[in-house]
Amino acid sequence: MAKAIPAPAGPPVKKEPQHWELASQWVQGWRVVKWSVSAVAVIACLMVIGQGYLFYRLFDDVHPLLGYAYILLLTAGLALLVVRPMISFLSMPVAARPPDLAIDAKAPQPEALAARIRYDIRYLQMLAANPLTKDERPAIAQGIAEARGLLARTGPATPPQALALSAELEVFERTRIETLLAPLDKRANSIIHAEAVGVGAATAVSMNGTLDAFIVLWRNANLVARISRLYFGRPHLMGSLRILRDVAAIVVAARALEDVSEITGDIIGGLLGHMGGLIAGPVMDGGINAMMTLKLGYLAKRRCRSFKGWSAGQAAAISEGALQEVKAESGPVIADLLKRLGGLTSHAARAAERAMAGSRSAWGLVQSWFGGSKPAGS
Known part of the structure; x- marks a missing residue:
């Protein structure tokens, strides 16, 4: 009896990956929420700009030519103060994008080290093209040569050699790149601080919410453009759109928080009197705008600096780091804001004192008319 020849085994059956419907729906829902919030922010910003054009009727009622002149001046102002900084920002070269990889400190992979070193070379080349670092170009050239030497050693590296190379790479980035970035970081922090104080002071003095929104839009767009010029680079397209x-x-938030600051000013005014509310409301409004400008400035700095990665997994940590910087800088910013507004508060306090002194004098005059006088010692 002939033996049955076994049939050849077919290819292994691939198991379908486990699909979690609830997790998938959550991811899709969160994506919709993020895009919806972005769309609402942009639309609301356009509505804030549109409010400026509503004043056209006030000038048109006086004379049609005056209305047309207002429209032309407003459009020219927007183009000069808002559109020009945004175009300047988008005209900056795209910065070297950090590789989205993690280097294991205990067992680094040579491929990951090579990718990071290649990125460091591109970043140093970007620094060499920066007009603000032209005095450091010999040091940058030496750093590029040193990085290429490290790159040549990653190919045949054994695990112990890769571990030693990882330590060398960490020292290289700290001494060759972070050292070059320190002066730029200091200038960026100074610019962010000054802009935050300027936005806070301008919106505290202004008594119109729409004007506040224009001030915040103008100063923040200009701030982002200045930071990108400082580092001579901007993020890739999606990163640039996220900054814009x-x-x-932030403009929408500044416009929406106007009512909050007015309510808070009214509450403080009830506790401190009418002049207290008059002072506290604008100061709080300016302080809120200053803090939002501060956070936007630090986020723009992180993205235009671009030496650390900006992946989806790192976004939360980077946002938290920017928030910590805001907390650390909030005290000096508010102190400088109060110094800047010292004239406003002192004038308001002197006006209150004059009003109270005038009311006492008037009451004494009325008493003298009717022969009234206070007993001695009262």
Whole structure:
């Protein structure tokens, strides 16, 4: 009896990956929420700009030519103060994008080290093209040569050699790149601080919410453009759009928080009197705008600096780091804001004193008319 020849085994059956419907729906829902919030922010920003054009009717009622002149002046102002900084920002070269990889400190992979070193070379080349670092170009050239030497050693590296190379790479980035970035970081922090104080002071003095929104839009767009010029680079397209979206969102938040600051000013005014509310409301409004400008500035700095990665997994940590910087800088910013507004508060306090002194004098005059006088010692 002939033996049955076994049939050849077919290819292994691949198991379908486990699909979690609830997790998938959550991811899709969160994506919709993020895009919806971005769209609402941009639309609301455009509505804030549109409010400026509503004043056209006030001038048109006086004379049609005056209305047309207002429209032309407003459009020219927007183009000069808002559109020009945004175009300047988008005209900056795209910065070297950090590789989205993690280097294991205990067992680094040579491929990951090579990718990071290649990025360091591109970043140093970007620094060499920066007009603000032209005095450091010999040091940058030496750093590029040293990085290429490290790159040549990654190919045949054994695990112990890769571990030693990882330590050398960490020292290289700290001494060759972070050292070059320190002066730029200091200038960026100074610019962000000054802009935050300027936005806070301008919106505290202004008594119109729409004007506040224009001030915030102008100063924040200009701030982002200045930071990108400082580092001579901007993020890739999506990162740039996110920064512009943040600018729009901060304008909307500044406009929406106007009512909050007015309510808070009214509460403080009830506790301290009418002049207290008059002072506290604008100061709080300016302080809120200053803090939002501060956070936007630090986020723009992180993205235009671009030496650390900006992946989806790192976004939360980077946002938290920017928030910590805001907390650390909030005290000096508010102190400088109060110094800047010292004239406003002192004038208001002197006006209150004059009003109270005038009311006492008037009451004494009325008493003298009717022969009234206070008993001695009262």
